Amino acid sequence: MTAELILVAHGTRSPQGLATVTEIAAAVAEHVGPVRTAFVDVLGPNPRELLAESTSPAIVVPAFLASGYHVNTDLPARVAESGHACVTITAALGPDPVLAAIMRTRLLEVGWTPGDAVVMAAAGSSDPAARRELVRAAALLGGLVGEVHLGFVATGAPTVADLVARIRAAGRRVFIASYLLAGGVFHTRLAGCGAHGVTDPLGAHPELVALLARRFALTPIPAFSPGGGTIDRCPLN
Known part of the structure; x- marks a missing residue:
């Protein structure tokens, strides 16, 4: 079964910021196939809503430059609330x-x-x-x-x-x-x-896009760690 790919960002009221996240997701999709976007704050849909609609295994990549509350606590909680039985959350994007x-x-x-x-x-x-x-x-x-x-x-x-x-x-x-x-x-x-x-923000730089694509395609699926920021509910390999 093909995995559903979900890119999770913080969320912003800035049209420029939202346009950048949209551009990044579209560019990543050129490498790995369709990518859906969710937000943990400010905007919707949130990860719980997207996962509740899905019956496919899902890989969730947090587009955050460091971990913290949103990656370690908020995102796993939204995944758990979705009731989805087969989800992997990768590590945050940075540092790298x-x-x-x-x-x-x-x-x-x-x-x-x-x-x-x-x-x-x-x-x-x-x-x-x-x-x-x-x-x-x-x-x-x-x-x-x-x-x-x-x-x-x-x-x-x-x-x-x-x-x-x-x-x-x-x-x-x-x-x-x-x-x-x-x-x-x-x-x-x-x-x-x-x-x-x-400098400009990191934005949709081709190397950042490639890094995200590798998160979806190549990151080993981690074991569930109650105190950490990753969940492995259903190994996809």
Whole structure:
């Protein structure tokens, strides 16, 4: 039986952000076949609604750059509520070297040169595991570009604006690498932080699309872990 493929995003009221998620899902579908999109917040349908309509085995891929409440708690709960008997949830999208490479490309596009400082701008999370993943993502970027500071746009400290101000006060050039999936309120805030340049969000970059496609097609099906962020209800291999 063919598995149903569901891409899960956070959800946004930003038309630009929604358009990006739609573009990503369409591009992934070119690699793996039909992909449906669900949201855990703000918009519908949510994963419970899509899975309740389905009688096929389902693979659910969270398009999140780090795990946290939505990936570890909210999404598994919605899957359980659906009553679907055969669902696998993969790991979150990040951190991953592919995402670091995309950010490096974006930095070069806005004028970053070796020796310039970089602030990697993440939305942030109160979840300790998600914070550790963001630190890992910043380290992966640092391995490609050198000095990288991790800053937060919404939750946590230091903020992106504070880091940029501190670096500029030392007389240095600083660029913001947007570690956000799509445009919207959070990304718009970055323009006002005073950096010498701000990258575009990761968006529907071909390498990000390929990474998501691999999540659907190649990720080993994990065992059920009550304390974790993955569910394996029905092995598909």
